[in-house]
Amino acid sequence: MSRKDFVTRFAPSPTGRLHAGHAYSALLAHDRARREGGRFLLRIEDIDTTRARPEWVQGIFEDLSWLGLEWEEPVRFQSAHMVDYAAALERLKAMGLLYPCFCTRRDIRTAIAASVSAPHGPLGMIYPGTCRELSAKERSARIAAGENYALRLDVVRAVSLIGGAPLEWSDERHGRQRVDVAAFGDVVLARKDIPVSYHLAVTVDDALQGISHVIRGEDLMAATAVHRLLQALLGLPVPVYRHHALLRDDSGRRLAKRDGAETLADLRARGVKPAEFREWLERKIREE
Numbered sequence: 001m002s003r004k005d006f007v008t009r010f011a012p013s014p015t016g017r018l019h020a021g022h023a024y025s026a027l028l029a030h031d032r033a034r035r036e037g038g039r040f041l042l043r044i045e046d047i048d049t050t051r052a053r054p055e056w057v058q059g060i061f062e063d064l065s066w067l068g069l070e071w072e073e074p075v076r077f078q079s080a081h082m083v084d085y086a087a088a089l090e091r092l093k094a095m096g097l098l099y100p101c102f103c104t105r106r107d108i109r110t111a112i113a114a115s116v117s118a119p120h121g122p123l124g125m126i127y128p129g130t131c132r133e134l135s136a137k138e139r140s141a142r143i144a145a146g147e148n149y150a151l152r153l154d155v156v157r158a159v160s161l162i163g164g165a166p167l168e169w170s171d172e173r174h175g176r177q178r179v180d181v182a183a184f185g186d187v188v189l190a191r192k193d194i195p196v197s198y199h200l201a202v203t204v205d206d207a208l209q210g211i212s213h214v215i216r217g218e219d220l221m222a223a224t225a226v227h228r229l230l231q232a233l234l235g236l237p238v239p240v241y242r243h244h245a246l247l248r249d250d251s252g253r254r255l256a257k258r259d260g261a262e263t264l265a266d267l268r269a270r271g272v273k274p275a276e277f278r279e280w281l282e283r284k285i286r287e288e
């Protein structure tokens with residue numbers, strides 16, 4: 001069976017070598033596409049030029065090939081598509097949904113500490129809205145003075161613009177989900193140092209690449225609410241999601257970068273064979 005409209009992707013950020021957790025995600029997306037007769041794409045999420053490095057991009061190719069995965073060419077590099085994200089930002093701006101935010105992290109922490117309810121959501125600190133309240137005059141003066149700024153989405157306004165029915169998406173493991181806008185606040189869509197943010201780039205790319213099934217770790221589940229809102233605002237299709245459990249070793253320890261786990265390059269260097277590692281990953285997938 002061939003279903004060319006069944007499209008999955010693996011979208012690593014080249015900010016280090018891949019770990020077993022990445023391999024798990026990539027294998028899930030790859031094998032699912034193969035099973036469905038669909039397509040498997042690889043996307044390099046390298047918008048953060050301060051952290052991405054060419055040798056890590058190379059490492060991703062090497063590690064995935066070692067694992068025996070095959071992906072379509074050409075690979076999409078986000079850094080080569082900044083115009084696509086700028087166009088999406090322009091549309092949101094024309095809808096009156098973006099505002100410049102001059103706050104530093106410290107400003108935000110101070111404002112939160114001073115407020116009665118310290119708002120924290122699944123995506124971290126909820127922006128208290130300081131710069132949303134600035135007058136047009138003050139904004140232009142600060143921009144004219146050369147102050148650096150990020151662009152934030154005015155979420156309350158965005159939701160009222162959409163109006164009506166609650167935003168939902170479906171997750172193959174977690175079932176139907178409803179976007180709780182109050183949980184994340186005015187997210188950054190263009191950073192001070194980079195003219196886009198993860199949320200916007202990932203949403204635009206999943207649509208442009210025709211991704212029908214987004215398979216990724218549960219750690220990104222909360223972010224999907226933001227992506228769903230952006231899809232509604234930009235009129236983009238809504239893929240099916242599958243947020244998989246985070247990979248743990250046989251004694252329950254998480255196998256991700258932040259947990260100091262071994263990289264695939266480490267495994268390879270100590271003589272682990274790809275077939276043996278893949279079998280182990282497949283067992284983990286069956287146990288999920």
Ligand code: GLU
Nearest residue numbers: 011012013045202216220
């Ligand atoms: N680039 C993101 C990461 O490496 C993953 C993006 C996604 O799968 O949506 O964490």
